[in-house]
Amino acid sequence: MDYLQDLFEFLKIDTTSAKGKGEEGAKFLVDYMRDHGIQAELIKHKAKNPYVYGEINVKADKTLLIYNHYDVQPVEPLDKWQTDPFNPTVKDGKIFARGAGDDKGTLMARLQAIIDIIKEGKLKVNIKFLYEGEEEIGSPNMEDFLKDYSERLKADYVLWEGSGRAPNNAPQIVLGVKGLLYVELRKRTAKDLHSMYAPIAKNPTWDLVYLLRSLRTEDGKVLIPHFYDKVKWLTEEEKKYLNVDKKYLEDAISQQIKEDNAMIKLVSEPTCNINGIYAGYTGEGSKTVIPSYAFVKLDFRLVPDQDPDEILKHLEEYVSPYDVELIVHGKVKPYRTSINSEIAQALIKSAKTVYSQDPVVLPNSPGTGPMEMIARYLKLNQIADGVGVDYYGSNIHSFNENIFVEDYYKGIQWMKELLKVI
Amino acid sequence: MDYLQDLFEFLKIDTTSAKGKGEEGAKFLVDYMRDHGIQAELIKHKAKNPYVYGEINVKADKTLLIYNHYDVQPVEPLDKWQTDPFNPTVKDGKIFARGAGDDKGTLMARLQAIIDIIKEGKLKVNIKFLYEGEEEIGSPNMEDFLKDYSERLKADYVLWEGSGRAPNNAPQIVLGVKGLLYVELRKRTAKDLHSMYAPIAKNPTWDLVYLLRSLRTEDGKVLIPHFYDKVKWLTEEEKKYLNVDKKYLEDAISQQIKEDNAMIKLVSEPTCNINGIYAGYTGEGSKTVIPSYAFVKLDFRLVPDQDPDEILKHLEEYVSPYDVELIVHGKVKPYRTSINSEIAQALIKSAKTVYSQDPVVLPNSPGTGPMEMIARYLKLNQIADGVGVDYYGSNIHSFNENIFVEDYYKGIQWMKELLKVI
Known part of the structure; x- marks a missing residue:
């Protein structure tokens, strides 16, 4: 051989x-x-x-x-x-x-x-x-x-x-x-409107912004009740083998990282990420419009023992007052x-x-x-x-x-x- | 004739x-x-x-x-x-x-x-x-x-x-x-990233969401300091001739309106409207990505005696901690x-x-x-x-x-x- x-x-x-x-x-x-x-x-x-x-x-x-x-x-x-x-x-x-x-x-x-x-x-x-x-x-x-x-x-x-x-x-x-829950949230009104109607018309884009803002703090903590209930945090034994200088991760993502324990964060934290967002006019220059349709694609990376079906239930409950359409694109445990x-x-x-x-x-x-x-x-x-x-x-x-x-x-x-x- | x-x-x-x-x-x-x-x-x-x-x-x-x-x-x-x-x-x-x-x-x-x-x-x-x-x-x-x-x-x-x-x-x-200030806010990072990096990587889309959320309350009040300083609110004489049933406006926008004084709101209130927003993956289904680029197009409808140049200054000051690029697409007094x-x-x-x-x-x-x-x-x-x-x-x-x-x-x-x- x-x-x-x-x-x-x-x-x-x-x-x-x-x-x-x-x-x-x-x-x-x-x-x-x-x-x-x-x-x-x-x-x-x-x-x-x-x-x-x-x-x-x-x-x-x-x-x-x-x-x-x-x-x-x-x-x-x-x-x-x-x-x-x-x-x-x-x-x-x-x-x-x-x-x-x-x-x-x-x-x-x-x-x-x-x-x-x-x-x-x-x-x-x-x-x-x-x-x-x-x-x-x-x-x-x-x-x-x-x-x-x-x-x-x-x-x-x-x-x-x-x-x-x-x-x-x-x-x-x-x-x-990690596990995954990938969803899309959509919000609609009857028709696009001239933006002069802004004082009295609903803009579904703003609704999505308020919903998104309430999902997650600026330092990444997910605000959906019970989101963290089942998280198995790392043991000291597990952390011992994650002693990797953050500079390697900074190189990988071409961004600076504030926290020294970046490797531990990377593997242990569940997240809510915006993969894509869209509404209204996105071409060159300007168009004055109140969009009738807005959507956002979100992925939740889950850690043991979070269950994507349970997280989905918590999410559905959480977004129900916002009257959005929720589409599930993927679930992995x-x-x-x-x-x-x-x-x-x-x-x-x-x-x-x-x-x-x-x-x-x-x-x-x-x-x-x-x-x-x-x-x-x-x-x-x-x-x-x-x-x-x-x-x-x-x-x-x-x-x-x-x-x-x-x-x-x-x-x-x-x-x-x-x-x-x- | x-x-x-x-x-x-x-x-x-x-x-x-x-x-x-x-x-x-x-x-x-x-x-x-x-x-x-x-x-x-x-x-x-x-x-x-x-x-x-x-x-x-x-x-x-x-x-x-x-x-x-x-x-x-x-x-x-x-x-x-x-x-x-x-x-x-x-x-x-x-x-x-x-x-x-x-x-x-x-x-x-x-x-x-x-x-x-x-x-x-x-x-x-x-x-x-x-x-x-x-x-x-x-x-x-x-x-x-x-x-x-x-x-x-x-x-x-x-x-x-x-x-x-x-x-x-x-x-x-x-x-x-009304006057107008039309701007675009852009935020970038070095490159698109696999969304598994969400625990440690910045997502400019989230940054825009937090910025947008802080610009305006859910009932439409603009939160930029000094935004309303120069507003000339309507006199009783001016309001007298705005007695139009809101049903006409509801027909025009194909939406229900909560407030009875919709016509007064429509003409007298300055606004901040999202005309368009974009980041990341917006196609069918799912793609797991942390976008490297996000933008939003905003128009501010201004009322007398708001000045678009002054409002722009207030806005620039307000967004400066967010480290966004600000492009002006239009100004009308x-x-x-x-x-x-x-x-x-x-x-x-x-x-x-x-x-x-x-x-x-x-x-x-x-x-x-x-x-x-x-x-x-x-x-x-x-x-x-x-x-x-x-x-x-x-x-x-x-x-x-x-x-x-x-x-x-x-x-x-x-x-x-x-x-x-x-």
Whole structure:
């Protein structure tokens, strides 16, 4: 097995799910796993790109399910790439290729580590592999798949798609995700009016402004009653691993941050954000009009154990005096694995060994994902992310996607170390 | 002189200034005035459509300047007209034609009344006529014209373009206009961000919401310090002529109105209105983003003696802590002629005689116009509107523009009566 050579063969295959490609990559994986003694198959189910399912049963007490995806984002705009995205190129110690960081690199590093461990006869946990081919188009068939295959996927731990380096370059472990409630509030009157009627006519835009203003304080506290009732605030143990200088976050957002504990805020606080707002005349110059229609798009990022359905109820109650139309665009439950769980502790321990430094451990990602759904269907409570090969400059979903060659080997090592301590 | 026949000849001429038409109408007027013994000429100055200027000097002490415009709005969409807009048609007691209400009908009714009075030898005030051909494209050359021709236009009173019936069908007199300050407030950050950064990133949209919320109470009171300092509130005499049932205003705006004194509110209150607001994602469905750019377009309608420059200063001071960009799109000063002035009293008295009912007298229009500019350049303080032939169903600027035949004759009578009592 040539680690990089085999990775490059995989990276060369165009698996852009948004363009209907992927099956060739799935077949490559099945062949690769079988060639190395791992039982593997394609499962079509309802997905256009088949799932790759694999198993190694060493009759251990515990089973680890490894999730990755073999599909990639479209490469456009192609002219911004300095190399051919499907011809992996090593330059300045980095591998440039679509999928290097998200998620083919991590998939292969983990798989190659396991192949090595099998050869050495040292595997002491059963492993199941689930490789999806539709992650980059939103996993539209995943829930149906989980419903029908929950028995087969049964495991004690899930290792999610991968997390390599934190912004401060420490290894990064992620133990959950935030939830989401995405709504649109709309307010209308009968017709647009000349703004001379302002002394006597209602303007739905003002109504929205007053409603919005009452939803949130200027420092971000959400004012909907019971919004924070179910929030599980971070423990001191959880905060210990969030010691990241705010300068890294300032770089990421190109803004200055007042608070020193920015990383803790980022992962622990639920939010109410305005994604978009619109009313009336928005062209050049001026038009005097009282708009008849105004809307605002809001997302609430939720933390464990806030429930989007409960928050929606609180919100509906809160906005009812404002007589607005409320449309729900999305709901995702938050999820968090305990930092004291076996998988979290094994990830922390193995990361310390391989990288000789404390990892950054996010009790949950500031972003959202379907972890709660996985936990629910597979009836388990240990899902974590880590053992990845990407870093904060990997340009995933963008052009010139890349990882460090060194980080690829570190990823292999981390996987091996994890399998020793879990 | 055949009142209607002559009016129709004038209405048949396409004088759509937005399409470069008008000169034919101007020539028609000069000929018509000369034919009836009024000294008249075309003045080109800087305008594309010439001004028509006329004079009757009866060596009286006082001079009345009559302003009208001979140009009209485009007729499109033509398929919505039930008749040919340039072929005046009488139907159900109404005259349908482009310009019937705005402003050719009023122009001709006044002119024909004056011609009659001249014939009768009863004119006891000097009259100057100023007919513009660019009103419907915003009078872009009017200020320059006033500057250069202020001596020639010198007068004691100005009768503005026309006001026929109030919403309750009483004759309507308008003694001024509101002023305007139109601004845009913009707020930016370096770049759009994934909304997962909401706990630590600034969202300029929220900043605008807080700023807007602090500008105005929910019942419309503007909260900028010193905003109301210069407001001249209405006198009891002025309120007396604003006794219009709110149902007419409710019909006009298709909204219910809480206050019984809606007409008083409409003309007397200065306002802060949101004409448009924009930030972030405004398409279908959802996108999770912290917008990097938000703006709002605001108009402040001002009443005498608020000064748009002073209000702008107060506003700039008020928004300075919010660190927004402020762009000024327009400034117009308010204007109000005293209800106790000779022209106001003459209009009220003549209206009562002709219509046998109290007129509605707006101390100022709820809308905006260049009256203050006229007063300033001509150095006079009596400008009023009235003696018009339109009503609230005249569909000016729209399709099926019309006036009542009866109101045309009433307009002629009103003009004659005004000339008796002024």
